[in-house]
Structure formats: C-alpha cells, structure tokens
Amino acid sequence: MAEKVNNKSVFFNPFSKNNPVIVQVLGICSVLAVTAKLEPAIVMGISVIAVLAFSNVIISLIRNTIPTNIRIIVQLVVVAGLVVIVDQLLKAYTYDVSKQLSVFIGLIITNCILMGRLEAFAMANKPWPSFLDGIGNGIGYTIILVIVGFFRELLGSGTLLGYQVVPQWCYEHGYVNNGLMILPPMALIVVACIIWVHRLCNKDLQED
C-alpha cells in the first residue's frame, strides 16, 4: 500500500463496502459467541474498537523497526497487552457483563480482524490513517454485532438490553420466545441474512 491513502475512505469503507464481518468474513467466531444478548454485544464491540485502534497505532509507530521474521510475535504482544488492559477495565467497572463475556475478551487476541488489519494496514501506513482504519473496522464489526444481537435478543428473549419489549399481552395469547435464536447456529443465519440484504443493495459485491 504505497499509494496515497484517503483518510475518509479508510474510515468509512469498513462500515459497508469493506465490512470486516460481512465482506471480509473475519471474526465470525465472536459474532457467534457474544450476540445472544444485546448488551454483551455492545460491550464487545467497544472493546474491539479500542483494542484495534490502539494496536494499529502502536504497530504503525514501530512498523519500521519490527524485524519481518518476528512481526507476528510483536503484534501479538502488543494486542495481548491491550486486551489485558481492557479486560481489567471491564472487570473493574462492568463486572456482570465481564462475566458474561468471560473468555471472549481474552480471545480478542486471536480475533482475525485484529491480525488482519495489523498485517494488511498498520504495517504499511502512518499512525493517523492506521488509527482511523482501526476505528472504522471496529465500528464496522460493532454494527454487525449490534444488529445480530438486536434480533437474537428480541426474538429469543423478547427483551432488549434486559428490558421486556414484547408486550405481556402477546405471551398471554400464546406467543413464545424462539429458543433457537439463543443457540449459536442462529447467529450464523442472521449474519447470512445481513450478507444477503447487503449484497442485494451492493450489486458490485455480488460474486457469480
């Protein structure tokens, strides 16, 4: 990526045209794991935004001094350090959510989006574009997480952020929450639906 990067497109592309989840299909595992409810999905999204942005900046700052042979290890160390900080912060301020997210915060280290962005962008670009790229991709990831979490919590538990949304009246007349939405397979199917709708709106992304 020697050519001049356009900061605006770096920031906005990952929202839709180059979304890390539904176009690059990265980070699917955490979409499965943390989206049964909306709240953990949002917290997870924010955590990934933070870790991604700062690791991008750090790697970008030291990109010229990292020996190519051991660059993955250096990247891992940086990401792991940031993840531990985020994990401690969550434990300190939102203990319940942190318990729900359990290992998945730790597993941000191995989230494909992080390594992907570090390798593909931060290693070759200046800190400011890298920072924007990190924020952009983090938000793109969070958007998908929130959409999936929204539908899964609404249909699977009848609540949003813990508040009951489906009126009691419906339950009294035989409505039942769909237990399948709580199970991981439905996260994949919801993601598939998002991809479906997204490709319908963006003809240029359609493959043969």
Add this chain to the structure above:
Amino acid sequence: MLRKYLDKIKPNFEPGGKYQSLRSVFDGFETFLYTPRSTSQSGVHVHDSIDSKRVMIIVVAALMPCLLFGMYNTGYQNFIGSGITDLNFWHIMLYGFLAILPKIIVTYAVGLGIEFIVAQWRGEEIQEGFLVTGILVPLICPIETPVWMLAVATAFSVIFVKEVFGGTGFNIFNVALVTRAVLFFGYPAQMSGDRAFIASSPICGLGGTVEYSDAFTGATPLNQIANGADAATDAAGHILSTWDAFLGLYPGSFGETSTLCVLLGAALLLITGIASWKIMASVFAGGLFMGWIAYTFQSPIYPGSAILPIDQLVYGGFAFAAVFMATDPVTAARTGIGKYIYGFLVGVIAIIIRVYNNGYPEGAMLAVLLMNALAPLIDYCVVQANISQRMKRLRA
C-alpha cells in the same frame, strides 16, 4: 370444460398479456391439472412417462393411511382422556379431521405462498416439491403444536433450506424434517413432554377437555421409558405389547404412531417404484442391529437400552422416518452401495440418539438430518472406490 376455461384465460398470462406477471402461477395450475401439451423441441430423451408432479401425488397417496389413522388416533386419545364413553367412530374421525385441518391448510398456505412468490421473482415455473412437504409437516408434529409456530417454522425451512439452495431438487436437507427440527429447538416446551401429543380441548362441540392424572398420561412410549418407566403404556395406562405398538393407538406425533399404516404406504411406494427399497430395508436393518447391540449391553443409566430391538422399530417415528424421510430422493445417497450405507447408518444413529442421549427420546429426525449432510460424501467415496477398482483392473 375446465380445459376450455383454461384455454380461454390463457392469453392473459402469455408475455404481453394482462396478467403476465402471474404466468408461473397459471402455468403451475395448468400443468397440475393437465399433462402439458408442449413436447420437447430437440431430440427426445424418454426416461419415463412419469413426471415429478405425479411422483409427488403418489407419495401423498401413500401418506393417506397415516393421515387417516392419525385422525382416528387424535380423536380417540382426546375422547378417552376426557372421559367420553360413547366412542362413535365417525365422531372420533370428525374430531381428528377438525384438529388436523387447520395445520394442513396453514402449512400449505405458507409453503406454497413462498414457492409462488419465489417462482414469480425468479421468473421460473412453480416447483412442486412442496406438495409432499406440506402434508409431511403436520404429520410429524405433535397435535398440540400452535398453528403460528408451524407457520414460522415452515417459512423458515422453506426459505433457508430450499429456496436459498435453488429450490426443489437442490436442497441438502429434508425440508419437512428441518421444519420439525426448528420447532423442536425453537420451542422445546411446546414440542415435547407429556402435554404436547394429545389434543386437549373440544373442537366444535366434539370431544372434551383432557384432564391429565396418574391414570391418564400423554407421554409417548419412548418418553415414558426415558423417564424410567418399566414398560411403555398407552395413555390410559395399559401396557403396550409389540403388536399394540405396531397398530399405533398411543400418544405420539400425529401421523407417525402406526407402523402398520406406514407399511401400507411403503407398499404403495415400493410397488410404484418411487422409493428405494435399498434405503428402506437398510434403515430397518440398521435399527435392528443397533437395537440389538443396545439391548445386549443394556445398563440402567440408559433406560432406553432395555427396549427390545423389535420394539425400537415400532415405537415413535422410526418407521415413518425410514419409509418417508430417509427415502427422499433429493437428500438421500444416489449410488447403489451408497444407499445401503446411508440407510444403515440412519438406522444405527437413530437408535444411538434414542438410547444414549437421555435429552432426546426420539432420534429418527436428527439421524436422517445428519445423514442428509453426509450423503454426498458417501456417494463420492463409492464412486471413487469404483474408479480405483476399474483402474486396477485396467492395469492388471
């Protein structure tokens, strides 16, 4: 007369006509009612005089014994459960008919509705695969399944299992079974337990309100045994002999309880050559084999292992799955040897799930779905083995 009427309105549906956007709907009805007149334009490739619509009709006909018996069984269970002593045959049948009718109508309306819309959208002919699915779905669900749940599950599986893969003939999984799986995992409380399998309220003044008590249980035989009963009983507490279970007057999903009626349907399918006898026979063989292993090594941790192998075949949905589900030509294995392997494994896995997984007293559904996924692999291995064998012969 109908022909004349169709011919009269046909120009409206030709390209350029008034209702050209509804062409596929018209086409679907026309070919459903009459053999199409158009003949192939290029060389003729005669396989058989039978087309897939007529195949479907025969399968539906083969399901009729199960449907009729299901009606009788539904009515019968309700009548004895609510303490009605006057067991008039026609009242029982009418009750069962009224109980199942809304489910059949809703399943067909939802499924065919989606098929029509998709066909219209893609500009293709309407595919007829749903004719069979629409009758299978009500047959394999508990009678107390709420109608809206059926609608949701049917819509889900028609869209995600069939239409996204390209419609009838391209689906990986059996659509009817996925509908049931969606219901089972989505609404477990309504789909299992001992309250789901008996119609519990009066319909149009027929039948009565069922009162569950120690003397009247709605649990299926497999459920009772999984919960530690010594022997399976029917709803009123009489112990079921193998012959009783074969006849099928016990609580269960609507159309699957009677092995006798399933076998009547199987006979029709085999005589007309529509279903593969290789698959059917090997499913039963696999079930017997695994049932025998489980019976030989029975243990009190797994109450299901105490069921006689022959009883494994007549309880629950095993026979129904063997005859109507495993033989679905789209999702089953297609090579000759592959069919034997596929069927045998369906039988074995069904009994394994039944016996060794106390959470699911019925395993036939999951077994068929699992083997649907593996069928292409089986075919691939069979074909490769054949190729390498021939290569060896060539070299020798």
